[in-house]
């Protein structure tokens with residue numbers, strides 16, 4: 125068992141959002157390497173497209189007078205062992221890396237760039253960044269962020285951007301409760317039950333899952349005769 129269970133903010137947002145993420149797949153992913161199914165994902169194409177979008181957003185923010193921090197400069201890991209009434213057997217480390225953090229006087233923005241279609245998962249990921257970035261005490265800008273109005277934005281390629289409310293409004297009791305419940309399920313030693321579904325399983329790379337969702341084959345002539 126690792127000393128800390130790593131949970132990516134993107135993965136947590138998928139668990140909380142509308143992608144139908146399976147608790148067992150997330151739980152398994154936090155506990156070290158596993159055998160993965162091959163993926164047809166074009167990672168090189170995605171990297172080029174995503175980087176171009178990040179560069180263009182950063183340039184636009186700089187033109188408007190912001191000091192901009194990019195990707196790896198923004199990487200964080202927030203270790204949690206107690207959250208509300210939840211005490212975990214092993215700490216969970218929430219890790220993430222917002223694409224851009226931009227600061228101008230007392231105005232700060234966290235921008236995440238997406239090349240796919242808009243979804244509620246992206247908004248949740250942005251709100252999780254708003255929750256967690258100010259807790260990264262080692263970041264050089266944390267003092268300025270904590271004294272600023274911190275807003276979020278999801279910048280899309282080919283769709284209008286989505287503005288998130290200021291941190292004080294984005295961090296609702298419902299969001300905190302959802303995060304606490306997720307950490308309670310994902311941080312405990314007992315395995316959650318797998319939740320196979322068409323949407324979750326077709327994007328899941330866990331190779332050793334015996335309950336993966338399979339499309340029903342069309343009924344054959346013999347079965348049709350019985351209908």
Ligand code: SF4
Nearest residue numbers: 146149320325328333
């Ligand atoms: S294949 Fe489906 S049920 Fe199995 S771990 Fe992945 S999402 Fe869960």
